[in-house]
Amino acid sequence: MELFIQLTLTGLTNGAILSLAxxxxxxxxxxxxxxxxxxxxxxxVGAYITYALIVQFGLAWPLGMALTLxxxxxxxxxxxxxxxxxxxxxxxxxxxxxxxxxxSLLRAIVSTIWGTLPRSFxxxxxxxPVRILGATVGAxxxxxxxxxxxxxxxxxxxxxxxxxxxxxxxxxxxxxxALSMGISVKKIFAWAxxxxxxxxxxxxxxxxxxxxVSGELSGFGLHVFPVVILGGxxxxxGAIIGGVIIGLLQTYTGGYIGQGLNQVIPFVVLIxxxxxxxxxxxxxxxxxxx
Amino acid sequence: xxxxxxxxxxQSDMSLRRTxxxxxxxxxxxxxxxxxxxxxxxxxxxxxxxxxxxxxxxxGLNILVGYTGQISLGQGGFMAVGAxxxxxxxxxxxxxxxxxxxxxCLVTALVGAIFGIPSLRLKGLYLAIATxxxxxxxxWTVTHWDxxxxxxxxxxxxxxxxFGIQLNTDFNFYWVIWALAGLTAIxxxxxxxxxxxxxxxxxxxxDIAAEVMGVDLFRYKLLxxxxxxxxxxxxxxxxxxxxxxxxxxxxxxxxSVLYLAMIIIGGLGSVxxxxxxxxxxxxxxxxxxNLGRAxxxxxxxxxxxxxxVQQATFGLVIILFLVLEPxxxxxxxxxxxxxxxxxxxxx
Numbered sequence: 247m248e249l250f251i252q253l254t255l256t257g258l259t260n261g262a263i264l265s266l267a268x269x270x271x272x273x274x275x276x277x278x279x280x281x282x283x284x285x286x287x288x289x290x291v292g293a294y295i296t297y298a299l300i301v302q303f304g305l306a307w308p309l310g311m312a313l314t315l316x317x318x319x320x321x322x323x324x325x326x327x328x329x330x331x332x333x334x335x336x337x338x339x340x341x342x343x344x345x346x347x348x349x350s351l352l353r354a355i356v357s358t359i360w361g362t363l364p365r366s367f368x369x370x371x372x373x374x375p376v377r378i379l380g381a382t383v384g385a386x387x388x389x390x391x392x393x394x395x396x397x398x399x400x401x402x403x404x405x406x407x408x409x410x411x412x413x414x415x416x417x418x419x420x421x422x423x424a425l426s427m428g429i430s431v432k433k434i435f436a437w438a439x440x441x442x443x444x445x446x447x448x449x450x451x452x453x454x455x456x457x458x459v460s461g462e463l464s465g466f467g468l469h470v471f472p473v474v475i476l477g478g479x480x481x482x483x484g485a486i487i488g489g490v491i492i493g494l495l496q497t498y499t500g501g502y503i504g505q506g507l508n509q510v511i512p513f514v515v516l517i518x519x520x521x522x523x524x525x526x527x528x529x530x531x532x533x534x535x536x
Numbered sequence: 537x538x539x540x541x542x543x544x545x546x547q548s549d550m551s552l553r554r555t556x557x558x559x560x561x562x563x564x565x566x567x568x569x570x571x572x573x574x575x576x577x578x579x580x581x582x583x584x585x586x587x588x589x590x591x592x593x594x595x596g597l598n599i600l601v602g603y604t605g606q607i608s609l610g611q612g613g614f615m616a617v618g619a620x621x622x623x624x625x626x627x628x629x630x631x632x633x634x635x636x637x638x639x640x641c642l643v644t645a646l647v648g649a650i651f652g653i654p655s656l657r658l659k660g661l662y663l664a665i666a667t668x669x670x671x672x673x674x675x676w677t678v679t680h681w682d683x684x685x686x687x688x689x690x691x692x693x694x695x696x697x698x699f700g701i702q703l704n705t706d707f708n709f710y711w712v713i714w715a716l717a718g719l720t721a722i723x724x725x726x727x728x729x730x731x732x733x734x735x736x737x738x739x740x741x742x743d744i745a746a747e748v749m750g751v752d753l754f755r756y757k758l759l760x761x762x763x764x765x766x767x768x769x770x771x772x773x774x775x776x777x778x779x780x781x782x783x784x785x786x787x788x789x790x791x792s793v794l795y796l797a798m799i800i801i802g803g804l805g806s807v808x809x810x811x812x813x814x815x816x817x818x819x820x821x822x823x824x825x826n827l828g829r830a831x832x833x834x835x836x837x838x839x840x841x842x843x844x845v846q847q848a849t850f851g852l853v854i855i856l857f858l859v860l861e862p863x864x865x866x867x868x869x870x871x872x873x874x875x876x877x878x879x880x881x882x883x
Contacts, residue, residue: 281661332859338660339607340858343800346793347854354848358841468672468789471665479661510676513669520654520666 251381253501259387261493262394266449267466268473268485270442276418276480277438280341284349286467292318292447293454293463294356318447322440353464364460390452398486410437472512476519478529573710581706583822588713589774590814592720594798595807596767602804604760605740606655610667612791613674614765618644618772620685623693623782633696633777640773641766648765649758656754671789679784691782709778720767721807736760801857803866812865821846
């Protein structure tokens with residue numbers, strides 16, 4: 247029972263972080279139909295910028311986090327303007343490859359500046375162990391869950407109440423109609439990319455807090471795919487629930503079966519979902535059949 | 537004065553070598569390839585062999601992605617199947633290298649067809665993600681199925697021999713690799729002059745129209761996966777015999793990305809493009825390494841950042857090609873040829 251609670255809490259933490267990374271991914275897909283293979287690298291860049299600002303420049307962590315978010319927004323806008331905009335109207339394979347190229351470039355920039363050795367991160371989130379129902383988890387993991395929940399709440403409000411949020415939903419729904427209503431689709435794409443980079447940066451900082459910063463962080467990018475396919479590529483609630491399911495599934499298989507099976511189980515789920523229900527749990531059923 | 541290539545008979549339109557210039561270029565290229573190993577040192581021979589293996593793999597991937605329009609991120613996994621199948625059959629069952637290579641191609645074709653089944657329901661993005669999952673599943677199987685593959689430990693393959701001559705020296709294996717690369721190229725070019733190849737192209741251009749015209753999508757898509765994987769398996773098997781050692785690190789998702797980059801930079805749906813792309817992407821890191829070594833004395837810090845420079849260049853080259861010349865090196869090559877053919881009145 248203790249093991250079960252332990253695994254559940256760990257799984258929820260991983261799921262929360264996966265959800266945050268998947269959120270940006272879904273946002274980009276929803277507004278511009280682009281699959282972002284560089285989402286894991288956004289996470290990496292976010293974690294390293296946080297590390298640089300807080301450790302190397304010695305800023306207080308609230309200031310450091312705020313500047314990280316600003317930097318992430320900048321990266322998002324630049325990427326949209328110079329890499330993705332020329333790709334409008336190009337075949338899918340070009341769009342996929344351009345984000346893959348971007349991921350390689352971002353990873354190289356990060357390793358050139360900070361090297362490849364993993365570094366410990368000063369835990370600005372308290373990490374002393376907490377006992378819940380007989381199981382012990384680090385407080386930082388609980389914080390990660392809390393922050394993910396808060397972020398998701400903020401996003402829900404953003405999409406329902408704010409002008410930009412509503413405009414984004416309009417673009418996602420029908421670009422032509424949105425354009426004729428006076429919404430700047432280009433601006434919305436830039437918004438989508440900067441929000442995606444910002445959520446990835448938050449996820450990156452959370453992971454860095456728990457395991458430290460290293461090049462390995464970009465591996466999260468690959469695990470985002472099972473999450474978004476399970477939840478539905480264009481569904482924000484799907485990203486959250488998919489993240490939690492995949493996170494739990496991974497820790498349960500890791501804890502009860504082991505043998506590295508937790509590494510591959512998300513991809514087995516991915517193939518099964520694609521075969522049975524390609525639009526995922528909550529996605530729109532508009533997938534084209536052959 | 538020529539203003540373009542115009543065929544006046546069906547025979548010349550259907551022929552493999554359409555112009556005199558093309559025939560001359562092919563003869564010059566063949567002479568160069570035949571003379572090359574007698575003048576090149578070991579380093580250049582190694583590079584040439586890598587280019588040859590990459591060409592075979594890139595042509596295989598291009599059959600699937602460029603000609604049939606099915607995006608695959610599973611190249612690394614399929615190469616792993618070919619390499620491990622060839623390695624295991626030679627090392628554990630004592631098959632001669634040529635038999636194990638052929639068998640490995642067939643095994644890979646089968647595995648490719650199995651992972652091609654999702655393509656019947658999925659296309660575009662979804663298929664790309666499904667093949668990415670195939671890559672991860674194959675690699676996980678390879679590293680965890682200890683009894684057969686030896687797990688994460690390297691698999692040692694006995695040296696291939698022919699008539700008592702050890703083959704996998706750089707000089708000897710050059711002939712094996714390039715003979716097979718030439719064979720692959722000829723087979724592929726001819727494949728797309730047959731009923732099957734034309735069906736593949738029809739599927740790429742408009743799958744629904746192809747179905748209406750009587751192309752059985754189920755059969756032909758699986759066939760495309762199988763044929764493509766056959767050549768990819770050949771590239772994998774040759775890697776195993778050439779290196780005499782098989783490790784899983786050689787077949788990660790980065791390899792899948794590398795090969796996709798080759799065919800995009802070279803030119804989708806073109807055998808010549810596959811060769812250009814394979815050459816470019818194999819030589820680029822080598823050139824950067826040498827450049828770094830040359831600059832080492834004046835800029836000592838450069839040695840430590842070469843891997844990152846290579847990675848950044850890799851990403852940048854992909855982005856720049858897609859933004860500036862989406863049809864790749866093959867298009868540039870065509871432009872150059874057109875310029876000189878129409879000279880001095882080129883436009």
